[in-house]
Amino acid sequence: MTRARTPAVGGVRGVPVPDPVARDYLLLALRLDQHLPGTVDGYFGPADLKAQVDIGQLRPLARLADDAAALRDRLPEEVAEPDRREWLDRQLVALETLATVRSGEPMDYLDQVTRCFAHTPRPRPEAALKEAAAALDALLPGAGSLADRLAAEDRAWTVAPDRVRAVADLLVDRFRARADRLFGLPAGEALQVSLVRGQPWSGYSWYDGGLRSRVDVNLDLPIRLPALIGTAAHETYPGHHLEHATKEAALVEGAGRLEASILLINTPECLISEGLAEAGRTLAVPPGELAGLLVELSETAGLELAADRTALEVAAQRVSATSGLRRTLDAARLNAALHLHQDGWPRKRVLDYLVEVGRLTPEVAAKRLEFIEHPLWRLYVHVYPEGEALVGGWLDAVPEPDRAARFARLLREQLTPPVLVHELAGSRVES
Numbered sequence: 001m002t003r004a005r006t007p008a009v010g011g012v013r014g015v016p017v018p019d020p021v022a023r024d025y026l027l028l029a030l031r032l033d034q035h036l037p038g039t040v041d042g043y044f045g046p047a048d049l050k051a052q053v054d055i056g057q058l059r060p061l062a063r064l065a066d067d068a069a070a071l072r073d074r075l076p077e078e079v080a081e082p083d084r085r086e087w088l089d090r091q092l093v094a095l096e097t098l099a100t101v102r103s104g105e106p107m108d109y110l111d112q113v114t115r116c117f118a119h120t121p122r123p124r125p126e127a128a129l130k131e132a133a134a135a136l137d138a139l140l141p142g143a144g145s146l147a148d149r150l151a152a153e154d155r156a157w158t159v160a161p162d163r164v165r166a167v168a169d170l171l172v173d174r175f176r177a178r179a180d181r182l183f184g185l186p187a188g189e190a191l192q193v194s195l196v197r198g199q200p201w202s203g204y205s206w207y208d209g210g211l212r213s214r215v216d217v218n219l220d221l222p223i224r225l226p227a228l229i230g231t232a233a234h235e236t237y238p239g240h241h242l243e244h245a246t247k248e249a250a251l252v253e254g255a256g257r258l259e260a261s262i263l264l265i266n267t268p269e270c271l272i273s274e275g276l277a278e279a280g281r282t283l284a285v286p287p288g289e290l291a292g293l294l295v296e297l298s299e300t301a302g303l304e305l306a307a308d309r310t311a312l313e314v315a316a317q318r319v320s321a322t323s324g325l326r327r328t329l330d331a332a333r334l335n336a337a338l339h340l341h342q343d344g345w346p347r348k349r350v351l352d353y354l355v356e357v358g359r360l361t362p363e364v365a366a367k368r369l370e371f372i373e374h375p376l377w378r379l380y381v382h383v384y385p386e387g388e389a390l391v392g393g394w395l396d397a398v399p400e401p402d403r404a405a406r407f408a409r410l411l412r413e414q415l416t417p418p419v420l421v422h423e424l425a426g427s428r429v430e431s
Contacts, residue, residue: 044209275387
């Protein structure tokens with residue numbers, strides 16, 4: 001993945017000078033980004049720290065790894081709050097790992113993933129992928145292979161590029177109103193949506209600080225209406241924009257935890273953030289509402305299906321029935337990454353796997369592989385399915401009426417994957 005732009009440096013409003021631990025954490029992350037561009041996904045902390053790094057001498061990677069280890073050693077004495085101490089410790093393990101590997105020291109791919117995300121990915125059972133494919137095969141009408149029929153289904157729901165903005169605007173307004181009812185919104189938060197090309201992702205939320213985000217929707221591949229609904233919820237409300245704006249208000253401005261004024265790729269916060277954004281789709285659009293929303297948006301999206309109301313409703317119900325199966329099948333990308341980087345499969349074999357097991361068209365499979373191969377994102381691919389599984393299981397461990405309140409903790413607290421695992425284990429014991 002190629003970054004579209006350098007993250008903007010925002011300002012922190014009315015927050016005191018960072019304490020020594022937060023200051024050194026920010027300096028460490030900014031210095032690592034000089035060696036690994038893209039590690040800093042967003043920065044809205046003190047501008048003088050960014051300037052200090054920009055004009056200072058480049059610090060060797062081995063020194064940065066040592067800095068991370070030394071800062072970890074200081075945490076028990078200098079950070080009183082247990083949740084903050086746990087969060088910083090896990091983040092620093094990731095930064096130490098990134099610096100160590102970048103310096104040329106060999107490390108097993110799976111060990112890198114585990115250390116960077118404080119969570120070990122589990123290969124998805126091939127039997128589960130085959131079962132999902134078989135269920136889809138039974139549900140999708142028409143002749144030809146399953147991949148052909150999935151592609152035909154996608155074409156029927158494809159939004160014309162000149163209609164994407166209108167649909168996205170409607171979705172953002174709808175999801176913002178629902179998020180406000182469920183969680184409340186930080187006063188003054190806002191975002192803008194842009195359409196882009198030339199990226200390996202379907203959407204991206206760039207957080208600039210000051211409670212502002214820029215959300216890009218990628219037009220490289222045809223955009224399906226069901227996928228656009230998911231992307232909008234993932235990137236805006238209750239996903240990335242709402243999370244970052246809420247944490248700026250609650251953690252940075254409210255609690256003075258300046259370490260939260262930098263967003264770092266390939267760290268444990270990413271697994272929580274992507275899990276939040278993936279699981280949050282069901283809060284934005286409960287499963288029982290998806291078919292109705294598809295029907296409602298079909299005319300704005302310019303779909304030919306909209307001409308026949310009966311056929312449209314049948315097709316919308318089919319999307320609702322198959323969406324979970326398609327998400328199960330989509331986890332083949334996790335297996336593909338492990339096969340490529342851990343098992344040493346050749347590139348062509350991995351591409352064939354995405355086509356044959358993931359049931360992707362060659363064009364889409366090539367786009368998935370572009371993401372999996374990229375030096376910055378080769379680790380990151382795991383945070384989507386693993387984050388969704390962990391966060392989703394953690395949310396499902398409480399009664400349905402309590403899930404919005406539990407989800408709100410993800411928006412406001414410094415949680416780590418091990419904390420969620422621990423709480424989930426406790427829930428199972430209690431039950």
